[in-house]
Amino acid sequence: MKVADIMTTDVITVRPDTPVGDVARVFRQHSLSGLPVVNAEGELVGLITERDMIARHARPHLPAYLPVLGAYIPLGRKEYRESLRRITGVAAQDIMTTPAETIAPDAEIEDLASLMIEKDVNPVPVVDESGRVVGIVSHTDVLQVFEEADLKLEESLEEGEEKETPAK
Numbered sequence: 001m002k003v004a005d006i007m008t009t010d011v012i013t014v015r016p017d018t019p020v021g022d023v024a025r026v027f028r029q030h031s032l033s034g035l036p037v038v039n040a041e042g043e044l045v046g047l048i049t050e051r052d053m054i055a056r057h058a059r060p061h062l063p064a065y066l067p068v069l070g071a072y073i074p075l076g077r078k079e080y081r082e083s084l085r086r087i088t089g090v091a092a093q094d095i096m097t098t099p100a101e102t103i104a105p106d107a108e109i110e111d112l113a114s115l116m117i118e119k120d121v122n123p124v125p126v127v128d129e130s131g132r133v134v135g136i137v138s139h140t141d142v143l144q145v146f147e148e149a150d151l152k153l154e155e156s157l158e159e160g161e162e163k164e165t166p167a168k
Contacts, residue, residue: 003112004105006145007126007135013038016045016093020056023048023092033140034123036133037096043131046096049122056095102127105134113142 013036014023026035027050037046089095101121103112105128116122116139126135 001109001145002105003103003107003109003126003137004135006109006141007105007137008141009135011036011125011133011136013042013133014048014092015039016091016096018092020090020092020095023095024053027053033138034125034136035092036100036125036136037092037098038133042133044100044102044125044127044133046093046098047100047123047125048092048096052095052097056089100125103137104128109142109145112137116142 012026012030012032014026016037016039018037023035026032032050034047034049036044037048039045101115101119102125103115105126112124115124123136123138125133126137128134
C-alpha cells in the first residue's frame, strides 16, 4: 500500500507570516496534530506540530557554563537560542520546524512508519517532486490501515476455523 492511498489530500496550511495566535486557532478549530507552512508557490518551508506550540510555553533550556582559567565558556548556546526563538516567536516562521521531514506519495506505508518512528515525527507532509504539499499523514492514518489489516486477518482465521468444524 502506498502513502497516497491513506494521505489526507485536503491539507490545511499556513504561510510563514501567519501570526502565532491564528496558528493556534487553526490547530484548535480543526483538531490538527501538525500544520505545514508553505510559501506563495505552495512549497513546504516548515512544519508546526502540537509539540512546537506547547514548547512556546515551556521553560527555556538555560546554557551551562564551563569555567576555564577564570573565564566562563557557554555550552549549549544553540539549544538556548532555539528555545528563545520559539518562546518569543510571533509568526509561523518563528516557531516552525525546518526543514520538515517529508515523504513522497508513492512511498510504501512501511517506509512511512519507519520514518515516523526513527525521526519521531507526526504528522508527515507528503510532497511532490517540486516540493509542493499534496497531502499529509498522521499516526492515526497509519494505525487505521494496520487496524483494518488485523481485522481482515482475524476474519479470515475465524472463517478457516468454521470450515474445519464438523457439522453435527
